[in-house]
Amino acid sequence: MINYIMKKYKERIEKEGKDPNFYLPVINVLKKSKNPLSINEIAKFLNIPYGAAKQRLHKLEKWDLIKRMKRGYYCLPFLFSNYTKLSKSKGQLFYLKGCIRIMGSSKGVWITIYNSKFGEINGGRYCIINKFENDKVIIKKSNKFIGSKLYLLNSKSVGISLSRNLIPEDIRNTLSTKVIPIQIGIYLDEWDITIYDLFSTESSEDGQLASELNKIGDVKKPSKFNNLKADILFSYNNKKIPIEITTSKPSLEANQPQHRMSSIKASQILMRFYFSIKWNYLKNLSTILVIHKDWEKQGWIKKEEEFMKNFNCNIIFTDFKEDWAHKSALEIKRSMELSFTNKKTLLRSS
Numbered sequence: 001m002i003n004y005i006m007k008k009y010k011e012r013i014e015k016e017g018k019d020p021n022f023y024l025p026v027i028n029v030l031k032k033s034k035n036p037l038s039i040n041e042i043a044k045f046l047n048i049p050y051g052a053a054k055q056r057l058h059k060l061e062k063w064d065l066i067k068r069m070k071r072g073y074y075c076l077p078f079l080f081s082n083y084t085k086l087s088k089s090k091g092q093l094f095y096l097k098g099c100i101r102i103m104g105s106s107k108g109v110w111i112t113i114y115n116s117k118f119g120e121i122n123g124g125r126y127c128i129i130n131k132f133e134n135d136k137v138i139i140k141k142s143n144k145f146i147g148s149k150l151y152l153l154n155s156k157s158v159g160i161s162l163s164r165n166l167i168p169e170d171i172r173n174t175l176s177t178k179v180i181p182i183q184i185g186i187y188l189d190e191w192d193i194t195i196y197d198l199f200s201t202e203s204s205e206d207g208q209l210a211s212e213l214n215k216i217g218d219v220k221k222p223s224k225f226n227n228l229k230a231d232i233l234f235s236y237n238n239k240k241i242p243i244e245i246t247t248s249k250p251s252l253e254a255n256q257p258q259h260r261m262s263s264i265k266a267s268q269i270l271m272r273f274y275f276s277i278k279w280n281y282l283k284n285l286s287t288i289l290v291i292h293k294d295w296e297k298q299g300w301i302k303k304e305e306e307f308m309k310n311f312n313c314n315i316i317f318t319d320f321k322e323d324w325a326h327k328s329a330l331e332i333k334r335s336m337e338l339s340f341t342n343k344k345t346l347l348r349s350s
Contacts, residue, residue, distance in 0.1 A: 005078075006024070006027070009024065009027050009065055010024065012063060012065060013063070013065075016059075016063055018059070022056070023056055023059065023060060023065075025046055026042060026046070026053075026056050026057065026060060026066075027060070027065065027066070027076070029042060029045045029046065030042075030066060030074060030075060030076050031076060033075075035075075035083075035145075036069050036073035036074055036075040036083060036145050037073065037074060037075075038071070038072050038073055038074075039053050039054050039057060039072055039074075040053075042056075042057060042074070057074055061074070064077070065077070067080045069083065069145040069146060070144070070145055070146050070147070071144060071145070073144075073145050075145075083143065083145045083146065084145075084146050086128070086130075086140050086142070087140075087141070087190065089140070089187045089190060090187055090188075090189035090190045091187045091188035091189025091190060092187070092188050092189075092195075092214075093138070093185050093186070093187055093188075094185070094186060094187075094188055094195070094198065095136065095183040095184065095185050095186075095220070096113050096114065096115050096118060096183065096184045096185075096186065096198070096221065097113075097114045097115075097181070097183065097184075097221055097223050098111060098112050098113040098114055098181075098182055098183070098184045099111070099112050099114075099179040099180060099181050099182060100112075100137075100175065100179075100180050100182050101175065101176065101177055101178060101179050101180060102164075102175050102176055102177050103161070103177075104177060107163060107164050108161050108162065108163065108164065109161075109162045109163070109164055109166075109167055109172075109175065110159060110160070110161055110162075111137070111159070111160040111162065111182070111184065112153075112157055112158070112159050112160075113150075113157060113158040113159075113160070113184050114157050115157070115158075115198055115201060115221070116155070116156035116157065116201045117193065117197040117198055117200065117201050118158060118186070118191070118193060118197075118198065119150075119152050119153070119156045119157055119158045120152075120156060121191070121192060121193050121197065122150055122158065122191055122192070122193070123150055123151070123152025123158060124149070124150065124152060125141065125149075125150050126141075126142045126143055126144050126146075126147030126148060126149055126150065127139040127140060127141060127142050127147050127148055127150060127160065128140055128142045128146060128147050128148065129162065129166050129167075131185075132167060132168055132171060133168075133171075134171070135180075135181065135182045135183060136182065136183045136184075136185060137182060137183070137184055137185065138184075138185035138186075139160075139184060139185070139186060140187075140190070141190050141191060148160050148161060148162055149161070181223065194211070195207070195210050195211050195214045195219065196208065196210065196211045198210075198221065199211075199219070199221065199231070199232065202231070203231075203245070203247065205245050205247055205320060205325070206231045206232065206245055208324075208325035209231075209232065209243070209245060209290065209325045209328060209329060210231075210232050211325070212325045212326050212328070212329035213232065213234050213243075213329050213332065215329075216236060216329060216333050217234055217235050217236030217237070217333075218234070218235040218236075219232055219233070219234055219235075220232075220233040220234075220235070221233070222242070227278075228242070228275060228278060228279055228282065228283070229244065229272075229275040230242035230243060230244050230275070230279070230287070231243060231244055231245050232245075234332065236333065236336050237336065237337075239336050240285060241285060241286055241287060241288055241332070241336065242276075242279050242285060242287050242288075243287070243288045243289075243290065243332070244272050244275065244276070244287070244288075244289050244290070245290045245291075246268065246269070246272060246289075246290070246291050246292075247292060247320050248265045248268060248269075248291075248292065249265070249292045249294045249295070250265060250266065250294055250295055250297075250298055251265060269291065269295065269301070270304075272289055272291075273289070273304060273308055273313070275287075276289060276308060276311060276313040277308075277311045277313070280311040280312055280313070281311075285312075286312035286313065286314070287311075287312065287313045287314070288313070288314050288315075288316060288332055288335070289308075289313060289314070289315050289316070290315075290316045290318060290328055291315060291316075291317060291318075292317070292318070292319070292320060293317040293318055293319050295317065296317045301315075314335055316328050316331055316332070
């Protein structure tokens with residue numbers, strides 16, 4: 001079979017009026033290689049100058065005897081599908097926050113993915129655009145021969161440089177140099193990442209609770225493009241609820257009660273109350289605040305807890321020890337189920 005193929009190559013080169021002995025060594029090198037090869041690699045294998053290797057590869061590609069891949073890699077046509085075939089999607093489809101813009105006067109488009117854990121795990125890998133519609137894009141794991149590189153930025157976000165030709169025309173026409181928010185879909189198992197990883201960018205507790213909630217309903221990372229604060233957006237039975245988590249504990253001296261304005265930690269709790277009110281006022285959503293159980297001993301917290309019920313803010317006290325995330329997730333689930341019939345603890349629809 002191989003001899004037959006090489007015979008065909010020889011006949012095709014002769015048809016072009018060229019000497020097969022000048023070009024067949026390139027074919028042989030590509031045939032023996034397990035991966036596509038670059039011009040530099042071909043030149044090194046044949047011990048010829050870069051320019052000579054480039055010229056021969058260009059001619060062979062023009063005659064359809066080899067295939068050119070991304071970044072100047074080449075392979076034989078019957079091997080092309082081996083390197084361009086995508087693996088089957090694995091794991092849950094999860095959308096990360098990001099943005100898209102045109103790269104100035106160039107023909108490129110730049111996509112940024114806002115998640116430091118995704119960047120740490122997958123920076124330097126390659127992807128292709130699997131699906132693009134409106135404000136969502138799904139990326140599939142690929143290789144350097146056909147994919148676009150995921151550049152790890154100083155912020156630990158990930159940047160992807162794409163040709164405009166890869167973007168559907170109707171979407172391309174809406175782009176500009178201004179940043180436009182989009183959602184980037186990834187299949188978790190395919191990218192070797194978990195819900196815990198994606199949500200633990202600020203604290204491991206965020207990841208622990210998100211992992212447990214993901215077994216019950218849907219979890220999302222709040223967008224960076226709004227002026228509201230939450231660690232997790234949780235959806236269950238057509239209800240959406242923002243959840244904020246803080247592990248700080250009150251600082252007590254000589255067992256004296258802590259007044260609400262007497263420390264930075266207490267002020268941080270009050271700030272979270274503020275965002276709960278804001279969620280309720282601007283988005284008509286109830287909220288949940290998960291804090292350390294030591295705060296429950298503070299008299300002023302109990303008073304504020306009653307007041308916050310006016311804005312449908314529920315407080316969960318926990319010790320953040322073993323199994324705390326599982327217990328808190330079940331309590332959140334029960335609160336949301338109770339809200340369907342109990343107006344006093346109403347959790348409003350999204």
